[in-house]
Amino acid sequence: xxxxxxxxxxxxxxxxxxxxxxxxxxxxxxxxxxxxxxxxxxxxxxxxxxxxxxxxxxxxxxxxxxxxxxxxxxxxxxxxxxxxxxxxxxxxxxxxxxxxxxxxxxxxxxxxxxxxxxxxxxxxxxxxxxxxxxxxxxxxxxxxxxxxxxxxxxxxxxxxxxxxxxxxxxxxxxxxxxxxxxxxxxxxxxxxxxxxxxxxxxxxxxxxxxxxxxxxxxxxxxxxxxxxxxxxxxxxxxxxxxxxxxxxxxxxxxxxxxxxxxxxxxxxxxxxxxxxxxxxxxxxxxxxxxxxxxxxxxxxxxxxxxxxxxxxxxxxxxxxxxxxxxxxxxxxxxxxxxxxxxxxxxxxxxxxxxxxxxxxxxxxxxxxxxxxxxxxxxxxxxxxxxxxxxxxxxxxxxxxxxxxxxxxxxxxxxxxxxxxxxxxxxxxxxxxxxxxxxxxxxxxxxxxxxxxxxxxxxxxxxxxxxxxxxxxxxx
Numbered sequence: 001x002x003x004x005x006x007x008x009x010x011x012x013x014x015x016x017x018x019x020x021x022x023x024x025x026x027x028x029x030x031x032x033x034x035x036x037x038x039x040x041x042x043x044x045x046x047x048x049x050x051x052x053x054x055x056x057x058x059x060x061x062x063x064x065x066x067x068x069x070x071x072x073x074x075x076x077x078x079x080x081x082x083x084x085x086x087x088x089x090x091x092x093x094x095x096x097x098x099x100x101x102x103x104x105x106x107x108x109x110x111x112x113x114x115x116x117x118x119x120x121x122x123x124x125x126x127x128x129x130x131x132x133x134x135x136x137x138x139x140x141x142x143x144x145x146x147x148x149x150x151x152x153x154x155x156x157x158x159x160x161x162x163x164x165x166x167x168x169x170x171x172x173x174x175x176x177x178x179x180x181x182x183x184x185x186x187x188x189x190x191x192x193x194x195x196x197x198x199x200x201x202x203x204x205x206x207x208x209x210x211x212x213x214x215x216x217x218x219x220x221x222x223x224x225x226x227x228x229x230x231x232x233x234x235x236x237x238x239x240x241x242x243x244x245x246x247x248x249x250x251x252x253x254x255x256x257x258x259x260x261x262x263x264x265x266x267x268x269x270x271x272x273x274x275x276x277x278x279x280x281x282x283x284x285x286x287x288x289x290x291x292x293x294x295x296x297x298x299x300x301x302x303x304x305x306x307x308x309x310x311x312x313x314x315x316x317x318x319x320x321x322x323x324x325x326x327x328x329x330x331x332x333x334x335x336x337x338x339x340x341x342x343x344x345x346x347x348x349x350x351x352x353x354x355x356x357x358x359x360x361x362x363x364x365x366x367x368x369x370x371x372x373x374x375x376x377x378x379x380x381x382x383x384x385x386x387x388x389x390x391x392x393x394x395x396x397x398x399x400x401x402x403x404x405x406x407x408x409x410x411x412x413x414x415x416x417x418x419x420x421x422x423x424x425x426x427x428x429x430x431x432x433x434x435x436x437x438x439x440x441x442x443x444x445x446x447x448x449x450x451x452x453x454x455x456x457x458x459x460x461x462x463x464x465x466x467x468x469x470x471x472x473x474x475x
Contacts, residue, residue, distance in 0.1 A: 003038055005107035006031040017295055017325050020180040020263055024088075027110070032117040036065035038102065039109050046099040047111060052441030053149070055079045057096060061114055069121040076118055081152045081195055082145065082440065084187040087116025089178055090437040091315055125190075127197045134158045136454045139222035141208045141394065144172020145436045146228035146427030148195050149443030150450075155198040157451060162222070163200060166207040169259065172230055174436070176259035177251075179289050181296075182318070185258075209394035214423070223457070224422050224450045227409065228443060231428035233391040236384055237281070241338025246275060246346035250282070250290045250385035257293045274299045275380025279349055281305075281335055282385035283312040286433075288322050290383045299381065301327045306334040306354050306367040332356075334367065336374065338382060348376050388433045408432055416446035417453070424450055 009025040010016070016023050027035060039061045047057045056075055063072035076083045092098075092112035100108035136159060140151045143165040151161045169175050174188045196202060206212060217225055234249035236242055253272065256262040262272035278299035280291040283306075291301045303322070305312060308331045312319060323329070330351075337350040353373035356365035390407040402410040402419040409425040411418055416426045426442030428434055 003034070005038070005110055006035040006113075007110075008113060013324050013326075016181065020293075020296060022184050023181050023321060026120060027113050027117050029121075032064055032114060033067065035110050036061045036114060039065070040101055042101055046101065047096040047109075050096040050099040051079075052095065052437045053079045053444055055096075055115075057111055060118060061109065061111070064114055064118060069118055070123070070126075072118040073122045074126065076115060079444075080149075080440070081198070082148065082191045083115050084119035084191055085145075085174060085183060086437055086440070087112050087114075087119055088183050088187070091435055093316065095437065119187075125194050125197070127194070128156060130156065130158050130199065132158045134160070134454075136160075136223045136458070137162065137221055138224045138226065138450060138454075139164065139217045139220075140226045140228060142166075142172060142228040142230060142427075142429075143170035143192075143202055143204075144174065144228060144230050144427065144439065146230070146429075146439040146443035146446075147172065147226065148192065149440040150226045150228060150426065150447045151200045151443075152195045152198050153444050153447035154450065155195075155200045157447075159451070159454075161200045163202045164206040164208050164212070164217075165202060165204045166229075167259065168204050170202050170204060173232075176255045177286070177289070179254070179258055179293050181292070182289065207393070209397045214398060218422075223454055224424065226416075226443070226446055226450065227394065227418075227423065227425040227429055228427045228439070228446075229391065229394060229429050230439075231388040231390045231408075231433045233389050234384070235387045235389055237335065237386060239335060239337055241340055241346070242384070244338050244340040244346045245344050246273065246380055247338055247382045247384065250280075250286045250383050251388065253290055253383050254286070254293065257297075263293070263297060272297065273381065275346075276300060277379045278302070278381040278383065279304055279335070279377070279379040280383045280385055282387075283307065283314060284385065284387070285314050285318060286388075287383075287385035288314050288318045290385050291327050292318075292322055292325060294381070294383065295325055295327060302377070302379075303327060303329045304333045304335060304349075304351065305329065305331055307364060308332060308356065311364045332367065334369065335382075339376065346380055346382055348378050349382060350374055350376050388428070390429050390432075406432060414445075415449035415452075416442055417449055422453075424453075 041058050045058050060072040060075040096111045097108040138161050140147045140163045143163045154161045171188045234251040256272045260270035261268035262270045265271045274297040278294045278301050280303045295301045332354040333351050335349045339348040341347045353370045354367040357368040360366040409430050416424045424446045426446045427439035
């Protein structure tokens with residue numbers, strides 16, 4: 001209890017704001033061993049219950065303390081095939097670490113850092129032997145966290161799986177959304193390669209809903225389909241001037257920078273314009289990712305957020321990193337108008353000051369404008385990062401599919417099954433924008449539901465009432 005939590009070494013602030021290399025260097029071997037020894041090895045580990053994919057956390061930490069790193073990663077991969085990714089970007093502070101017993105009187109065990117350490121120490125990526133091969137193929141639409149997890153879980157159980165990805169590279173938000181300095185794409189590529197070694201086939205440049213339809217997939221022989229396409233359609237503010245040159249959605253900006261490597265222009269053929277003064281609108285992880293990218297591209301960055309620091313949904317670690325790097329935060333500030341010059345380029349933003357009123361449906365106090373507090377701030381670039389919603393490209397081709405008003409797919413929360421018997425869905429397409437690990441948890445749950453569904457269809461299980469029947473009745 002007296003030993004304090006170990007923290008990773010980082011790039012110096014002066015250096016990291018000039019490059020896109022990973023900021024955190026992770027724990028040293030000695031620090032990882034000492035941190036692992038802080039774990040109490042609880043008989044009823046709350047941390048496991050706090051993990052959406054159910055990793056045996058005390059067991060893998062114990063192996064790190066014993067310096068048996070290969071055993072540690074093997075334990076992790078029984079539940080999670082993307083440990084290097086999760087160790088870097090999952091919000092452990094609100095999940096496994098948030099319920100760590102040590103947190104009651106001290107700091108929680110650094111579970112995320114230890115997961116990353118085990119993944120980075122892995123020398124040989126041991127692929128499990130799949131004893132029984134099935135002959136019932138499954139299609140997975142989308143290669144983000146939900147799709148990769150669903151596919152790998154099915155493959156580990158012998159099912160032939162094909163992932164259909166609309167972009168030219170797999171990974172979804174892991175590839176196009178999260179910056180290199182938070183999640184190196186080398187890690188993403190390596191962990192996707194592991195998924196492929198399990199037997200998963202990944203086809204890129206296939207837009208299901210355009211290139212292929214759901215009926216096409218059925219005709220190709222797929223007996224079940226998982227939809228994990230995320231929520232990639234940007235939300236806008238609906239204020240004057242949003243069509244001005246220099247105003248980006250965070251989706252476009254981050255896709256240009258991360259997927260298309262605009263920060264390497266002209267080595268990369270994709271440019272991105274960043275003016276001297278940049279406004280990023282929003283307070284989540286996406287907003288901070290956009291702000292920190294723009295900073296590295298030479299801008300002076302201001303984050304405009306309509307609530308206070310306390311209500312920011314972004315991870316505390318990333319917020320602290322952003323402040324260290326010199327990003328300015330303007331809280332209780334809401335843009336009401338983008339102002340352009342005679343050539344149609346952004347030159348300023350009219351903002352209004354806010355104050356907090358009564359809590360809204362999210363539980364946070366609602367921001368209320370203060371009359372007469374309008375002012376104009378000078379900006380040449382604005383990045384709107386106020387959330388994402390589902391892209392209707394696929395769902396609009398499925399009129400029988402039950403959707404929420406927001407465009408998310410309705411599923412049974414216990415099985416991830418939709419109102420169409422052979423179609424399952426999970427991740428942001430069912431919840432709206434959320435976390436990587438919650439999407440992975442949904443992908444895993446869906447995989448096991450798909451297996452039960454296929455076994456029942458083949459007569460292996462008794463034909464008890466399915467959750468599909470329940471959803472159909474509710475519909």
